[in-house]
Amino acid sequence: MEELKGLVVEREAQLIGVYVFAKDEIYRGIPLGKIRKSEKVWAGDYVYGHITEDDQFAITSIAPRKNFLIRPKIANVDRAIVVMTIIEPEFQSYLLDNLLVIYEKEGVGIVIVFNKLDLWGEEEKKEFEFWKGVYEKAGYPVLKVSAVTGEGIEDLVNFLEGEICIFAGPSGVGKSALLSKITGVELKCGELSRKTRRGRHTSRGVKLIPFGKGSFVGDSPGFSKVEASSIVDKREIKDYFPEFYKYECRFPNCTHTNEPDCGVREAFERGEIPESRYKNYLKMVGAFTSL
Numbered sequence: 001m002e003e004l005k006g007l008v009v010e011r012e013a014q015l016i017g018v019y020v021f022a023k024d025e026i027y028r029g030i031p032l033g034k035i036r037k038s039e040k041v042w043a044g045d046y047v048y049g050h051i052t053e054d055d056q057f058a059i060t061s062i063a064p065r066k067n068f069l070i071r072p073k074i075a076n077v078d079r080a081i082v083v084m085t086i087i088e089p090e091f092q093s094y095l096l097d098n099l100l101v102i103y104e105k106e107g108v109g110i111v112i113v114f115n116k117l118d119l120w121g122e123e124e125k126k127e128f129e130f131w132k133g134v135y136e137k138a139g140y141p142v143l144k145v146s147a148v149t150g151e152g153i154e155d156l157v158n159f160l161e162g163e164i165c166i167f168a169g170p171s172g173v174g175k176s177a178l179l180s181k182i183t184g185v186e187l188k189c190g191e192l193s194r195k196t197r198r199g200r201h202t203s204r205g206v207k208l209i210p211f212g213k214g215s216f217v218g219d220s221p222g223f224s225k226v227e228a229s230s231i232v233d234k235r236e237i238k239d240y241f242p243e244f245y246k247y248e249c250r251f252p253n254c255t256h257t258n259e260p261d262c263g264v265r266e267a268f269e270r271g272e273i274p275e276s277r278y279k280n281y282l283k284m285v286g287a288f289t290s291l
């Protein structure tokens, strides 16, 4: 039997959808023997197997995962499109910084996208420029888009490189709207999830939608609160603030909180590291009192 490579693009309860590269089609995946018992199959998993007589995809093995995100559960993510807004809802730097730490830890490529550009007046434009400066300094690409007018969408599409991309961010920022705009696929979004948000988060499956030349994009439910420290060791969090790297401290294991001769703290005091980033870092590691 010919062994074929597939990508799990759908995972909802017992239903597994596998995109089979050689066929350019989605089959119902059936995990065989050993896998069914010992391993779970998640969206984003690269799998091997064969097509059965009744046209299903029998999964015989799962490739090792390069990373794994837990909300939603998805493996091998190449890039996260982190969607934020300036207004409706208001920008939340703490939530963004926590998400960035989690993706940095998992080695996921990141692009930060500010949506709802169509709602901005002068104030909001200024605020966007401010945050753009903060995050570009940390090394992240920052874009502005509108899912309503389509402005900036082309620039965003250029960032959807790699095979597996996901949209992430707070609730109501327009993740689903952007995904629909880009892929042309309508998704359930907005009100429906709002009511029973908690329940849906745990039960709702993941779906990766084929897009462009060999990419797949997935939506995720909105986050209302994220604490990186529940997933990432507090001592490790400093490693996921890229703008801290270039400073040296007296102690090699400096936590950048209250040690003497801390290069990071001094850089913050000189205004080189933005206040929001340093404060959010202290908050994450539980060391924030006042500055």
Ligand SMILES: Nc1nc2c(ncn2[C@@H]2O[C@H](COP(=O)(O)OP(=O)(O)OP(=O)(O)O)[C@@H](O)[C@H]2O)c(=O)[nH]1
Pocket: 115, 116, 117, 118, 119, 145, 146, 147, 148, 149, 170, 171, 172, 173, 174, 175, 176, 177, 178, 189, 190, 191, 193, 194, 220, 221, 222, 223
């Ligand atoms: N003005 C404006 N409204 C937008 C834009 N994008 C989305 N919206 C609206 O914002 C609301 C939320 O959009 P969704 O796409 O459901 O947001 P979401 O991020 O998927 O939200 P959750 O699924 O709850 O996490 C909807 O009413 C959209 O119509 C935009 O670019 N401009």
Ligand SMILES: [Mg+2]
Pocket: 175, 176, 177, 188, 189, 190, 219, 220, 221, 222
């Ligand atoms: Mg949504």
Ligand SMILES: [Zn+2]
Pocket: 248, 249, 254, 255, 256, 257, 259, 261, 262, 263, 264, 265
């Ligand atoms: Zn330090």
